Amino acid sequence: MKELLYVIPPHEHDVLTLTKILEEHPQIKFVSLMGIDMGGNTTAEKIPMHLFIEDMEDFLTYGIQTDGSSVVLQEIATLNNARLDIIPDIHVNWIVDYNYDFIEKEDCLPVGTLIIPSFLVHEHKKVDSRAILERAAQYFKESTLELLTQYPHLLKNLGLADIEDIEDITLTAATELEFWVKTPEDKADIEKLTTSQTLKEQYWKRTQGTVRTALEKTMIEIEKYGFQPEMGHKEVGGVRSQIGVDGKSNHVLEQLEIDWKYSTALQAADNEIFVRQIVEDQFQHHGLEVTFRAKPIEGVAGSGEHTHVGIALKLKSGRIINLFAPKELKEDYLSTLGYGALMGILRNYEIVNPFINSSIDAFNRLKPGFEAPVCIVTSLGHTVENPSRNRSVLVGLVRDMQNPLATRFEVRSPNPLSNTFLVIAALYQAMLDGMMAVAQSGKEGKELEREISKKAGQEGFYLEKNRAYRSEENVFEYYSQQERNAIFGTPPATPWENISYFDQHKDRVGILLRGEVMTPNTINSVKASTIDIWKKELLNRVLIENIHLIRECKKLHKEDTATDLDEVLWRKINALRHELMKNSLEKTSLLGRIREALMEEDYEIASELQIEMSKKIQELRQGYIRYKRNLIDL
Structure with a gap:
């Protein structure tokens, strides 16, 4: 298996280099252009490799055509205007997906398919989820540079003297994948699962048998693709499996989590798709069903996909500065723009949430008692000197006093079937709105901390008067449901209630449209789907x-x-x-x-x-x- 090729990086995406690589790896027999529709679904097809090589320049330039009415692009590709082009993205990693159940006799290697992340183009416009995130990242970079140029006090707050010192702005993101695995056709015993969860019998415990083997193979496979896995472990849900007379595990029902290293925004979202596919293939190869549903079993823990977002400035000197970290870590929780970004998420979350939670299953997970967020609230930490992690809030501030580059936001509401491309894009637009407001206000440091820490009923220059946005308490235990709703707002309970916020907050929908990142058709497509x-x-x-x-x-x-x-x-x-x-x-x-x-x-x-x-x-x-x-x- 050492002969296998796993990744083709962007600098090798020219015709001559690609042709040479693919001819040297004849086990890669197919090409698949992977577009992402508004529902987060991937396109997949099998194009014979010899056709791709023979006409590679046209493939890379014009892609292939398909029927857009068959994917989730409501209000965009219609029955009477359904032509859709799938155009390869040459600026991200391409990976090779191997079928280990199909080994060629000639070379004893598995048959591979080259997966090329792509854009969906309708009427000469990119209309897919990947394109929206690409535009959001570009607009965020441009707008942040404008803010730093227009408001010099922001540079000073970051310890910079001149805007010319900045070479680039990097938007980073990472996701954590939780999922359930089970023996096919086994039924869940809710009482056993609830008892096991209450007693914490599974959380971070040692994996065994088939689950251990599948998890270890998954981690090794992820490493081969360069995703840099950081950890795989049992989550809180599940019960101990049994060993059958054949020595194999049966009655498996366990919840697992896999984490891997962050990347740039678009690459991170692509990587998540690839990792999900690897997880499915490895566990199914060992006879186990995998589900990424947010709440596959009512009454026990659901599966989240906490999404981390961060911003870094790359200086011409080679130095990296975290845009969200304060100049003095022991004096402030966040930089000026860091406070603005966090407030932007909180104030605009009602128009971000439709991109995060769009199914009944997603809302079944968002209930008190299962460590899933139900309130629009953040936690900064009990003191500036001692970072804390409050698992009951919507947006957590992650800090490391020894490493300012680690400062980032953890959004805890997404689930494994959330469309990560749209989630991150909507978060960027919301963060930017808060950053603009803070820059224009001229406020810094403790003034901004007071704004985000204000009580419900107190006036704020940006945040709503009748809401509170910060709590260092366990919001599930410290407040009653009635108090939570009064202080933090009543959360939506169904997908319909969630998308209704687009109409209730029409003034804020414009935030999503800035920079032409999204269009009214994008919003209508999300609502319709x-x-x-x-x-x-x-x-x-x-x-x-x-x-x-x-x-x-x-x-x-x-x-x-x-x-x-x-x-x-x-x-x-x-x-x-x-x-x-x-x-x-x-x-x-x-x-x-x-x-x-x-x-x-x-x-x-x-x-x-x-x-x-x-x-x-x-x-x-x-x-x-x-x-x-x-x-x-x-």
Whole structure:
């Protein structure tokens, strides 16, 4: 396997060099142009390598054509205007994806496919997620240089004397991938999972058997591609697997996390796609199912994908300065622009969140008690000298007193199926808005700390009067739900409520459009695709799963051994079952009313009914567990 090629870097993307490399590696038999639509889905196709080599210059310049109506580009590529070009991006790494189940007899090497990250072009415009992030990064760089030029006090705050000292601005990002693995067809035992999670029996424990092998192979494979893995470990969810008579693991149900090194913004988002593919391939090769769903099992920990963002200035001297780190680490939490960037995320989060959480599954994860954020709030640390990590907030400030370059923001709301390209792009636009406001205000240091630390009801020059934005407490335990909603704002509970913020905050949507990073069609496409996915998820998964649950909640007690408590508990359960699912001539069930609302496109009512259904389903689950616990004979 030492002969395998894993990465082709940008400086080798010319025709002559590529031809030589590919002819020296005949095991790479296909090419696939990978575009990313607005839903975060990747395009994948198999182009024979000999065709790519024969017409490489045209491929690199014009790409290939496809039907844009078949990908998630609503309001952009329509049925009567569906032509879409997939154009290779020659400025990022290309990787080779190997099929280890297909070994060529001639050279005993696996067949490879060269994956080329690409742009989706409609009517001569890049309209895909990668293009949006590319434009956001470029606009952020240009605007930051303008701010530093226009407001010299910002340079002084960073310890710089002259704007000419800056050679480049680097936008860095990193993600952390959490996921569940399981033995196919095994069903989850919610009580066992909940108990294991409460007792912390799995978190950071030693992996064993098939899971250990698959995880170790995944880490090694990631290393081969240069992604620089930093850690792989068990997460909080899961139960211990069992060993079968054949010596192999069975009844596997575990939650894992893999972290790797940061990169530039666009490359980091590409890398995440590649890592997900490697994880899937390795674990499936060992007979295990992988899911990146945010909340695959109700009642236990979901999977997050904390997203880290940072900005660095590269000076002509070769020195690197963190844009967010203060000149004196022991005097301030952040630089002036660092405070501005953080406030920008917090003030504008309502219009950023639709790009982060767009599914029912995503909102199922965002509930108190599972270390997932529910409030628009940050934590700076208990003192400037001692950085802390508050895991209950939306945006955490990561600092290292020995390393100013480590200063960055950790956004904790994304999940593994969030579209990282759009997430980071929206965050950049929001951060830039705050940076502009802070620069214009002339405020620095402690004044900005007071702004971000203000109480609800206090006036701020940028942040909303009726909101608070900072807490060093555990917001789940320190505040009641009513207090959280009053202080930090009521969070959306459904995808419909989330995208409704675009209409409620029309004045702020313009922030996303600055620099032509996004367009009104981009916003409309996100809204249309979110509604489409929400409807399908609700009708074809959530309602179906709830019907199965309702039918599984059957009368179990026997009359001769039953107590009056059994009868009372069962009557309550049965009444819930009928209310949820059973229609009559006089009354439509809750599930039936949701279907009707969706068919009539009354999304406001459908959203309200979804929230009501979720509460009653939870009540049914808990009631049935209590009912079964009281039964002697089952």
